[in-house]
Amino acid sequence: MIEVKNVSKKYEDQLVLQNINETLPSSGITSIIGPNGAGKSTLLSVMSRLLTPDHGQVMVDSLNVNDSNSEQLAKVLSVLRQENHFTSRLSVYDLVSFGRYPYTKGRLNKEDQHYINQALSFLDLLPLANRYLDELSGGQRQRAFVAMVLCQDTKYVLLDEPLNNLDMKHSVAMMKQLRRAADELEKSIVLVIHDINFASTYSDHIIAMKNGEVVFRGVPADVMVPSVIESIFELPVTIERLGGQHIAVYYR
Amino acid sequence: MRHRLDVIALGSNAATALGIPYKRYVTGLLLLISVLVAISTALVGPMMFLGLLIVNLAYPLMGSWRHAYLLPGCVMIGMIALIGGQLILERVFDMAGTLSVVIEFIGGGLFIYLLLKKVAK
Numbered sequence: 001m002i003e004v005k006n007v008s009k010k011y012e013d014q015l016v017l018q019n020i021n022e023t024l025p026s027s028g029i030t031s032i033i034g035p036n037g038a039g040k041s042t043l044l045s046v047m048s049r050l051l052t053p054d055h056g057q058v059m060v061d062s063l064n065v066n067d068s069n070s071e072q073l074a075k076v077l078s079v080l081r082q083e084n085h086f087t088s089r090l091s092v093y094d095l096v097s098f099g100r101y102p103y104t105k106g107r108l109n110k111e112d113q114h115y116i117n118q119a120l121s122f123l124d125l126l127p128l129a130n131r132y133l134d135e136l137s138g139g140q141r142q143r144a145f146v147a148m149v150l151c152q153d154t155k156y157v158l159l160d161e162p163l164n165n166l167d168m169k170h171s172v173a174m175m176k177q178l179r180r181a182a183d184e185l186e187k188s189i190v191l192v193i194h195d196i197n198f199a200s201t202y203s204d205h206i207i208a209m210k211n212g213e214v215v216f217r218g219v220p221a222d223v224m225v226p227s228v229i230e231s232i233f234e235l236p237v238t239i240e241r242l243g244g245q246h247i248a249v250y251y252r
Numbered sequence: 253m254r255h256r257l258d259v260i261a262l263g264s265n266a267a268t269a270l271g272i273p274y275k276r277y278v279t280g281l282l283l284l285i286s287v288l289v290a291i292s293t294a295l296v297g298p299m300m301f302l303g304l305l306i307v308n309l310a311y312p313l314m315g316s317w318r319h320a321y322l323l324p325g326c327v328m329i330g331m332i333a334l335i336g337g338q339l340i341l342e343r344v345f346d347m348a349g350t351l352s353v354v355i356e357f358i359g360g361g362l363f364i365y366l367l368l369k370k371v372a373k
Contacts, residue, residue, distance in 0.1 A: 050265050074271025081265055088261045088317030098259065102271045106255025152270070 001026045002047055002156060002188070007056035009042055016042045017053070018212040026061070026155070027186045028204035029178060031193050033223075035233055038209040040192045041082060041160050047190070048079035048158050060156060074102035078152040080145055082160045086133070092144045093129040096120060099151030119151035122177055124170075138165035146174065150181065157181070158190045163198065171195075175202045200224050201245045208232045220246060257319040299352050301359020306330045308362060 002024040009017040016039045024030050024047075032040045045051040047058050049065045058065040060077055078099075086095075096119055100112040108116075120126050123143040133141055142165045149157060162178070163171045179202055181187045193199050199206055199220070206223040208216040210232055216223055223229070224246035229237045237250040256277070259267050264274045289303075306329050314325040337351045 048269065050268055070268065070273045071271040074269065079269045084266070086262050086266070088258070090317055094317070098262065098266070098270060101255070101259055106258065 001059075001061060002190070003059040004043070004047065005056050005059070007043075007046055007053045007058065009039075009046060009051065009053050016212050017046065020056070020212075020214060022207065022214060022217070024190060024207075025188060025205065027182060027188050029182050029189045029191065029202055030205040030207060031191045031199035031203040032207045032209060033193060033196055033199050033232070034209035034215075039212040040209050043209070044079070044158050044160050044190065044192055045081065048077060049073065050079065050081065071102065074152070074154070076154050077156040077158065078149045078154040079158040080149045080160060080162070082164065084145055089132055089134065091130055091132050092125055092136070092147075093120070095133060095144055096125075096147045096151050099148040099153075102152060115151050115153060119147040122150060123147045124173065139167060139170055142166060143170065143174070154187075156188050156190070160192045161194065162191060163193065163195065171198065178202070196224075196229065197247050200247065224248060254319040254323065257323075258317065261317065261319075297352070299355055301363055302330070302333075302355050304366075305355065305359040305362055306333060308366070309333075 002022075004020050004022040004024075007017055007020045008015065016037075020043060032043065034040050042051065046053045047060075047065065049058075049070070052066060060073065063069075063073055063076065065073065065077075093116065096116050097108060097112070099119065100108060100115060104112055117126070120129055123146060125140075125143055125147055128136065128140060128144075133144065136144065142162070146159065146162055149159065157178075159178075162174055166174060175198055178189050178191070182189050182204075191199075191203070200223075201220075203220060206216075206218065206220055207214055208223060208228070215232060216228055224239050226237055226239050229235075229239070229248055229250075233250075235250055237248045240247045240249055256272065259270055259272055260274070260278065260281075262270075267274045306326055309329050310322055310326045313329065314321050316322065333355070334351065337354060341347050341351055341354070
């Protein structure tokens with residue numbers, strides 16, 4: 001369970017998180033949706049200790065994120081932010097192998113190699129394993145970063161827009177893999193995601209944010225209601241039921 | 253230590269996510285580096301741009317991101333530059349004790365080049 005308690009965060013004078021109180025389940029997929037600048041990424045960064053909140057605290061399975069041992073937390077919670085620029089010139093294999101650092105501190109053993117290969121094949125990256133990151137397309141690079149996070153093999157996986165730069169095929173493949181990881185390995189996956197239809201069709205819970213506050217939470221069927229979506233995004237939508245799924249139509 | 257340096261080179265976000273207490277560790281590193289610089293300056297005198305020069309040579313020459321190779325590579329290149337340079341100056345050109353001038357000239361040039369490259373970006 002991730003418990004967010006009274007968390008507030010300011011940038012300069014602007015309040016980007018206003019007294020957030022949320023409990024995220026210890027398994028399943030939770031999607032955070034909302035318009036640009038709603039504070040979604042900031043919340044994700046605070047939950048993963050990449051940002052320190054001005055007030056409040058975050059507990060992950062009774063570990064306080066801000067003062068507990070960072071090493072210990074790295075075995076429980078992994079995170080991928082939106083923008084990743086590394087100065088080191090790494091191959092895909094090298095990058096993914098960094099995911100094992102919390103366990104073996106850079107001395108890779110047989111078990112690590114097993115995890116690395118598993119993560120690479122999970123994301124369809126085995127043929128690219130020896131390529132350098134700067135030789136890859138945006139989507140391939142994005143998959144490599146997600147592979148690194150999965151390789152860390154933590155119970156909680158926090159991803160900021162994992163579908164960035166991915167085409168339709170790889171978006172669906174990515175969501176299916178995340179779904180599988182949640183179902184079979186009982187991981188808790190928290191996504192910041194822009195495509196509400198992906199959020200609707202793959203998540204167990206949806207948290208909607210606006211202006212630094214959580215304005216709605218619930219199962220997809222509860223959130224995917226025209227009045228709710230319209231109030232969050234300030235855009236007229238119709239919700240269709242297709243094959244048991246709730247699909248928002250808002251394109252024109 | 254060398255593995256931890258590899259992770260730190262990924263930047264603060266990635267290093268923190270992998271469990272490194274980034275701020276504490278980087279502060280410690282900076283302190284260690286200042287002590288090492290202080291000692292070598294006390295021993296051989298100031299050579300401002302030597303470090304910059306050697307590090308920027310080491311990255312492309314070693315062709316690796318692993319500090320297991322970068323650190324010894326740096327030491328080797330540093331020794332070759334200083335001892336080799338001194339040797340050439342003394343034996344080939346028959347000049348005495350002006351190596352630091354040469355190093356500063358090349359290193360200073362590199363410094364300006366890197367600066368301009370940054371500005372151009």
